[in-house]
Amino acid sequence: MAAPLTLLLIVAVTIRAALYRSSLADLISERVEVVSPLTAWKRVVEGLALLDLGVSPYSGDVFHETPLIIYLFHFLVDYAEITFMLADVITAVALYLTVKEYNKQVFRKQKYALEADRYPLDCLELIRSPKEMFYIPLKVAMFYLLNPFTILSCVAKSTCGLNNAVLSLFILSTVKGNVLLSAIFLSLATYQSIYPLTLCASALLYLMQRQYIPVNFRRASFWWFIVQYAFMYLGSLFVIVCLSFFLLGSWDFLPSVYGFILSVPDLTPNIGLFWYFFAEMFEHFRLFFLCVFQINVFFYTIPLSIKLKEHPVFLIFMQLAVISIFKSYPTVGDIALYMAFLPVWSHLHRFLRNIFLVCCVLLTCSALFPVLWHLWIYAGSANSNFYYAITLLFNVAQILLVSDYFYAFLRREHHLCYGLYLKRKDGSEATLVLK
């Protein structure tokens, strides 16, 4: 499978290089759907220029990247395009290896379950075979690299590509079972933007199941593992934050990066839900609604982990989707990451109910974003409500997509336990509903 992957990488890199050379690169790097105040390349260059002039890059409201990005781009600012293409390549290869490893695990579990005769006889058509699972890793890499959202994000040189690379390396190290690397990459991802903190729970669940530690609150081994992981995670986070302090010699970056993410002062329109709401908010209620919105991101961790504790990789997918929908400055690059996982659940297609609607809405909204932006900002015949309506619809479609996959996954699990053709007590046909 290395050859098709290499071919895919070459094709992806060619497309990106061609777009870099064209005049579209400038146009794309200014689109608000692709770059946000957190990830814009213009701001990175501005921050480095400020540093050359002897001023802290965090003075003023320009630069909101972490100091490690400063260090990285201090040497690589002339090779920025190669860096971002490399980040995309790393993400794709990491996802490829992740899905390969995950498929092996799925197949192994399935084999044990079959041998233990745990599946009812009529749901055998739901069993997955290696033949159909063979091309899934390649499809995942393809979904990530050739996704127009990823290409736009790479051509705009948005640092979202680097975030995605770190997250995919975290997922790879988790799935491979390496506790230390998983903790380190998670702390790097959290250091970049706070929201990957929610992926802690899923990583813990996966690693514990891989090491056959029972997930039971009363067991000491459970707590001991959590303590170990938390120590590694918090320790590496602490080390990275202290190292960032030593880069510039000041703690300026804490309010500029984390304060910015959490308190959302910049209300530039983007594809998220925060900007419109907070533009209309009275100052009196701002803190309250800020807390509500931020808790909303973290809130789904516990219920989802309880429900999906047998399936931590699906939990990772759900968490990534929740983060990219509800985070304070989402861009299309975040969406591209969780959409790359969709081929892994392609066997669920027979249970998906809204997929046609969701696809249509997503495509239409993606096409309407630039149209309504132009009508609002340049033609003046629309206003922010129009753009926000499309944003809202886009997010609703994403939520519908994710919840649809959730339903399909749970339904398949249910069928695997109780058989494909469900019957009520009196023998009539029944169906499953997600309540």
Add this chain to the structure above:
Amino acid sequence: MKILTLFSLFATYSSGNSINIEENAGQFFSSGHTNNWAVLVCTSRFWFNYRHVANTLSVYRSVKRLGIPDSHIVLMLADDMACNHRNPKPATVFSHKNMELNVYGDDVEVDYRGYEVTVENFLRVLTGRLPPSTPRSKRLLADDRSNILIYLTGHGGNGFLKFQDSEEISNVELADAFEQMWQKRRYNELLFIIDTCQGASMYERFYSPNLMALASSQVGEDSLSHQPDLAIGVHLMDRYTFYLLEFLEDIHPASKSNMNDLFKVCPKSQCVSTPGHRTDLFLRDPGSVLITDFFGSVRKIEITMETINLTDPIQQVELSPVNEELQIEKYSYADQLPVSEIIHQKPKQRDWHPPDGFILGLWTLILLVFFKTYGMKHLKHIF
């Protein structure tokens, strides 16, 4: 014998004359300007600000009388007093009671009138950044050999001047506009006169070379008007400009009065406010600067039969060279077209570098993690 003495006398006379010619030639180039411009701005509108229009028109009259043509004057008047329907003497603007002096003759050419007198237009005129469709009469087409007179009058305060009762220009903006003019070589020397309340605050922030500034009052003082005219019903002029006009009426194109006389115009006894001036940015000694260097357009013409060798550097008349070298100019123009940089494309200097401790710490950690993950067996190959 007689011929010899005559010849020797003639020789000494001519050699004496030639030395004189060198001095005169030196004097020719001492001021350094070849053309004169004037920008005269009245920033107030409404009938009761009659005196500001009269101020500006008086200075306009003097400047025109002393030789600057209309093509080299940019006159900005925010309101039309001569044709104002409250003017009992239409088509006139008087600067003195008893109707002695009508400064609004039939050859007044106003370049910016009415609502065109805005801060933006003023700054655009100064810096030359006008749209291509602007006619020549509305442009300040100065070059690096132009002496410019800028006269502002109106209502002002500490650090600002009010334009048209709706916007204001600050002293910082004005100083930056003059700096732009310096960097674009739009003036040789510039004389800035302001007649407003607290006018001295407007020249506090200047930082470009070759600027001389005069103001009618210090910070914290008000400039007062001179006298009301009972027939017209308003104050006709401000005190400072009234005495300035009186002073300028005595100047003719050949007069040798210098700036020190101008600084003495309107002492506190006459003006009630204390006029101020600023010469620290000016390269020449104000005593050697003629009034006509700024207020008039005087062509220096002297007829001589001698020849002068212009290839040698002409000594400045009043400066004594140090160490037999010409004194180096203290200020120089910024390099506007850095050709060497463009052609050779040197890589940008990066001034900031991450501290060594940081780099060391980061890479140590990365190496540690690498060895922990992949086992210690690699270590023995290194140590």
